Amino acid sequence: SQQGEEDPQALSIQEGENATMNCSYKTSINNLQWYRQNSGRGLVHLILIRSNEREKHSGRLRVTLDTSKKSSSLLITASRAADTASYFCATGATGRRALTFGSGTRLQVQP
Amino acid sequence: DAGVIQSPRHEVTEMGQEVTLRCKPISGHNSLFWYRQTMMRGLELLIYFNNNVPIDDSGMPEDRFSAKMPNASFSTLKIQPSEPRDSAVYFCASSLQGSFLDSRPSYEQYFGPGTRLTVT
Numbered sequence: 288s289q290q291g292e293e294d295p296q297a298l299s300i301q302e303g304e305n306a307t308m309n310c311s312y313k314t315s316i317n318n319l320q321w322y323r324q325n326s327g328r329g330l331v332h333l334i335l336i337r338s339n340e341r342e343k344h345s346g347r348l349r350v351t352l353d354t355s356k357k358s359s360s361l362l363i364t365a366s367r368a369a370d371t372a373s374y375f376c377a378t379g380a381t382g383r384r385a386l387t388f389g390s391g392t393r394l395q396v397q398p
Numbered sequence: 399d400a401g402v403i404q405s406p407r408h409e410v411t412e413m414g415q416e417v418t419l420r421c422k423p424i425s426g427h428n429s430l431f432w433y434r435q436t437m438m439r440g441l442e443l444l445i446y447f448n449n450n451v452p453i454d455d456s457g458m459p460e461d462r463f464s465a466k467m468p469n470a471s472f473s474t475l476k477i478q479p480s481e482p483r484d485s486a487v488y489f490c491a492s493s494l495q496g497s498f499l500d501s502r503p504s505y506e507q508y509f510g511p512g513t514r515l516t517v518t
Contacts, residue, residue: 320506329402329489329509330441375441384429384448384495386507388441 292389293376299395306363308392310376311356317381319352319359324373324391333361333374368398400424402510404490410516416478419513422471423492431507432465432475433489441489447473448495459484480517487512 294309310319318337322330336343336352336359343350349362363370373393377386403422411417423430431446445455447467455465462481467473477484491507 322509329511330491330507332506332508335506383454384493385431385443385446385454387443388433390440 293374293392295392296390297393297395299397300366301397302366302368304366306366306370306394306396308361308374308394310359310361310389312359312376312378312387312389313357314378315380316354316378318379319350320377320379320386321348321350321359321361322375322377322388324375326372330375363394366394366396368396370394371396402490402492402508404488404510404513406513407511408514408516410518411480412518413481414479415517416476417480417484417515417517419475419477419488419490419515421473421475421490421510423473423490424508425471427492427494427508428470429493429495430467430473431491431493432473433491434486435489435512436486444475477515480515482517485515485517487514489513 292311300306316338318335320335321333323333324330334345334348334350336350347364352359373391375388375391377388379386405420429448432444433441434444435441444457445465446453450467463477465475489509489512491509493505493507495505
């Protein structure tokens, strides 16, 4: 079963607005990663946050992690039409090399 | 860097036929992952290799699926015989992982473009 579950499943916003996606997970993790998938393409790594970190920034991306609530959020500021894609969270656990991916959030940014 | 290379990009075959999907990971990466993506089940890990050795194949659906990694630069995923329910996009990903003693065992993965398999 998918450990990470994204919320919402789909999100439609206007260009220039901020987009927030949430991810919840069930077991202990070592790190949490966010990936983007454009239609018909493979996943692209966006950002990694470790379990001892609370917030991380990369360009227009801001990720938070709350291990007490087993949740993470991805904020995309000043969205662009090119940000239209599906976004997945993936969790990594100590002793397990493989990641567990969530079901994804489909983001549509209207120009 | 060419990234992860997968072939073929599209495969259409009839039920019962053998299908072989191929993957070339990024040079220098020591871990390779095979995933399957469908609308119904999302992205599922099938198997992953570390230093060419299969580590976890618990995601392989059944005996019809097999995967090999004969060397660090090549892996195959074979389905024999194929069935319509195997229709999906199959992704290969590679990563540079530290040792199990490393406090960060999971690193970012680099995905290939995928193979879209249709079994009729």
